[in-house]
Amino acid sequence: MSARQYAALPDPYAMHLGGTLRGARVAFETWGTLAPAKDNAILVFTGLSPSAHAARSAADPSPGWWDAMIGPGLALDTDRWFVIVVNSLGSCFGSTGPASIDPATGERYRLDFPELAIEDIAEGGHAVLRSLGIERADTILGPSLGGMVVLAFAQRHPGVARRLVSVSGSLGAAPFAVALRSVQREAILRDPAWRGGQYDPDAPPRTGLALARKLGTITYRSAAEWQQRFGRDRIQDTARTPNSFAPEFQIEGYLEAQAAKFVDAFDANCYLYLSRAMDRFDLAPLPSRCVERALVIGVEADILFPLDGQRAIEMALQDAGAATRLVALPSIEGHDAFLVDIPRFSAAIGAFLREGAAP
Amino acid sequence: MSARQYAALPDPYAMHLGGTLRGARVAFETWGTLAPAKDNAILVFTGLSPSAHAARSAADPSPGWWDAMIGPGLALDTDRWFVIVVNSLGSCFGSTGPASIDPATGERYRLDFPELAIEDIAEGGHAVLRSLGIERADTILGPSLGGMVVLAFAQRHPGVARRLVSVSGSLGAAPFAVALRSVQREAILRDPAWRGGQYDPDAPPRTGLALARKLGTITYRSAAEWQQRFGRDRIQDTARTPNSFAPEFQIEGYLEAQAAKFVDAFDANCYLYLSRAMDRFDLAPLPSRCVERALVIGVEADILFPLDGQRAIEMALQDAGAATRLVALPSIEGHDAFLVDIPRFSAAIGAFLREGAAP
Numbered sequence: 003m004s005a006r007q008y009a010a011l012p013d014p015y016a017m018h019l020g021g022t023l024r025g026a027r028v029a030f031e032t033w034g035t036l037a038p039a040k041d042n043a044i045l046v047f048t049g050l051s052p053s054a055h056a057a058r059s060a061a062d063p064s065p066g067w068w069d070a071m072i073g074p075g076l077a078l079d080t081d082r083w084f085v086i087v088v089n090s091l092g093s094c095f096g097s098t099g100p101a102s103i104d105p106a107t108g109e110r111y112r113l114d115f116p117e118l119a120i121e122d123i124a125e126g127g128h129a130v131l132r133s134l135g136i137e138r139a140d141t142i143l144g145p146s147l148g149g150m151v152v153l154a155f156a157q158r159h160p161g162v163a164r165r166l167v168s169v170s171g172s173l174g175a176a177p178f179a180v181a182l183r184s185v186q187r188e189a190i191l192r193d194p195a196w197r198g199g200q201y202d203p204d205a206p207p208r209t210g211l212a213l214a215r216k217l218g219t220i221t222y223r224s225a226a227e228w229q230q231r232f233g234r235d236r237i238q239d240t241a242r243t244p245n246s247f248a249p250e251f252q253i254e255g256y257l258e259a260q261a262a263k264f265v266d267a268f269d270a271n272c273y274l275y276l277s278r279a280m281d282r283f284d285l286a287p288l289p290s291r292c293v294e295r296a297l298v299i300g301v302e303a304d305i306l307f308p309l310d311g312q313r314a315i316e317m318a319l320q321d322a323g324a325a326t327r328l329v330a331l332p333s334i335e336g337h338d339a340f341l342v343d344i345p346r347f348s349a350a351i352g353a354f355l356r357e358g359a360a361p
Numbered sequence: 362m363s364a365r366q367y368a369a370l371p372d373p374y375a376m377h378l379g380g381t382l383r384g385a386r387v388a389f390e391t392w393g394t395l396a397p398a399k400d401n402a403i404l405v406f407t408g409l410s411p412s413a414h415a416a417r418s419a420a421d422p423s424p425g426w427w428d429a430m431i432g433p434g435l436a437l438d439t440d441r442w443f444v445i446v447v448n449s450l451g452s453c454f455g456s457t458g459p460a461s462i463d464p465a466t467g468e469r470y471r472l473d474f475p476e477l478a479i480e481d482i483a484e485g486g487h488a489v490l491r492s493l494g495i496e497r498a499d500t501i502l503g504p505s506l507g508g509m510v511v512l513a514f515a516q517r518h519p520g521v522a523r524r525l526v527s528v529s530g531s532l533g534a535a536p537f538a539v540a541l542r543s544v545q546r547e548a549i550l551r552d553p554a555w556r557g558g559q560y561d562p563d564a565p566p567r568t569g570l571a572l573a574r575k576l577g578t579i580t581y582r583s584a585a586e587w588q589q590r591f592g593r594d595r596i597q598d599t600a601r602t603p604n605s606f607a608p609e610f611q612i613e614g615y616l617e618a619q620a621a622k623f624v625d626a627f628d629a630n631c632y633l634y635l636s637r638a639m640d641r642f643d644l645a646p647l648p649s650r651c652v653e654r655a656l657v658i659g660v661e662a663d664i665l666f667p668l669d670g671q672r673a674i675e676m677a678l679q680d681a682g683a684a685t686r687l688v689a690l691p692s693i694e695g696h697d698a699f700l701v702d703i704p705r706f707s708a709a710i711g712a713f714l715r716e717g718a719a720p
Contacts, residue, residue: 185616253543
């Protein structure tokens with residue numbers, strides 16, 4: 003069962019960094035009911051890898067990645083709000099991306115997909131609003147990569163969202179994050195199974211993707227959380243071969259399990275495109291009053307999108323005339339805290355959505 | 362020209378985790394003059410990858426990795442001290458390791474090298490002292506992996522060193538560091554050129570080693586330093602191929618240059634053994650009064666060997682009755698600061714060596 007819907011991009015769609023797409027579309031899902039005045043939409047962009055399936059629904063009861071945040075009485079209260087979650091342009095869960103068929107050739111785009119920018123992902127969300135007849139969203143919200151996207155959206159479409167919520171986002175990645183993503187991409191690029199991007203979809207560069215995901219998992223959390231959860235606990239394995247260099251610590255087993263799930267779910271070329279788009283993003287100057295109010299959430303233990311970057315977002319929004327609040331959360335989970343520390347994120351986002359809501 | 366000397370290990374040498382070595386030796390270099398009473402030796406262990414060539418000398422004027430710290434009038438003042446630097450057992454710069462010839466077979470050990478422990482590296486240093494007729498070192502000193510080794514040395518040979526200096530060391534690695542090293546090793550293990558450890562020395566697993574080194578370089582420094590040095594500066598390259606995923610940011614070019622140097626200098630199997638030895642190290646209880654005085658240095662921005670771990674070392678040494686001082690340095694360079702922030706490290710180590718020196 004699927005709750006997936008689709009919105010068409012302008013055809014042809016001119017990409018931000020050059021090149022065009024024909025017949026491009028983005029996938030999305032919705033929860034709640036669009037008000038007759040069409041004034042209660044919350045448009046959500048995702049991090050690098052999730053699909054639009056952020057929460058269960060009657061049409062798709064499988065678990066979503068933000069089940070604890072989207073629903074009746076939850077922070078994104080579907081009794082009040084019409085919540086829309088968009089699969090990023092360039093991703094592989096229904097939206098057009100490198101793994102999609104190029105209508106001009108009948109083959110997958112692979113590396114013939116035009117260069118992707120965060121701004122293009124924002125345009126994908128804008129196309130969804132248009133397709134639903136929504137002229138103005140109440141709120142645009144995005145974590146991680148999505149935190150970059152909401153800023154690009156506000157920059158390109160001033161006034162099309164009344165409010166903005168940036169969760170662990172960035173005006174432009176720090177070199178530490180660029181360096182880590184560069185190594186993640188190289189692990190894929192150097193995997194012989196990548197085959198210059200021409201891999202068989204049934205034989206993807208699993209080794210490279212797994213390494214990339216392991217490194218991601220390490221940096222999405224915090225050293226303090228690993229210490230608390232795993233310490234130096236060993237894997238119980240009496241059959242270990244000497245000098246096999248097999249995993250010995252529980253943290254290693256955890257990374258392996260996380261990577262195994264990812265390798266079967268995400269396309270390698272899409273990963274490369276989305277990862278590089280994050281590196282390249284540099285927010286253009288925000289037009290005055292592009293949004294009315296903004297909430298910027300950061301997490302103290304986040305090493306990828308650190309707090310000083312959150313303060314920079316706050317200042318950019320204030321300079322653009324938005325009433326902006328910065329919340330720095332002490333969640334131990336680091337960059338991934340928005341997926342885990344639901345009590346703190348519910349409180350911060352829920353309060354913002356209630357307080358500033360139109361009467 | 363070489364200043365390299367060698368000391369034999371006991372033959373056979375029984376490894377800490379089982380197995381034996383025949384005809385094993387460790388390489389070392391010295392600076393300064395051993396006093397007639399043989400009471401002025403400082404025994405230095407290294408981090409994971411350096412050789413024993415820590416400083417220039419008449420016998421080998423090539424640059425050393427701690428030139429600014431070892432010499433007349435420097436922190437390790439060779440007018441006063443006889444400084445010995447040891448290449449770790451298991452390494453590939455003269456000491457016996459996986460890249461050495463196994464006398465039993467006439468072939469390289471490769472993965473037939475017995476499992477290596479930090480304690481074995483400490484024994485290598487002890488063999489050097491014995492070979493020089495030194496019954497008691499004034500000071501044992503080690504950064505990073507070497508900071509683990511000095512603790513193992515004090516634990517196994519109480520009283521054989523009067524003083525101990527631990528620089529960014531550990532009683533046992535945190536799971537965050539274990540996770541990162543695990544990914545580094547996997548990058549090597551998964552490189553087809555590794556060939557199950559049976560690679561031709563002229564065709565090593567360069568790709569895996571380069572990835573491992575890049576990840577190392579990222580984590581040996583700090584996000585703040587990368588920001589200061591590189592920011593979001595781009596590589597000037599007008600000939601860039603679209604979608605080649607080639608490096609675009611200066612931080613990426615820097616990582617590439619660092620990795621290229623390393624790949625030609627370090628043996629992959631040795632890297633695997635030394636890296637895993639760091640993961641496995643858990644210091645056994647320190648005997649009472651194993652050293653008289655100790656200096657524990659940590660760096661605030663070190664994400665691999667963080668400050669709470671330095672406090673744990675301080676407490677372990679205090680519990681063993683050593684007069685111990687902890688110094689937390691604000692160096693921006695993170696774990697690698699001992700190689701870069703010479704003023705702060707000179708001051709801290711120089712003062713400790715002068716103050717507590719025998720009359």
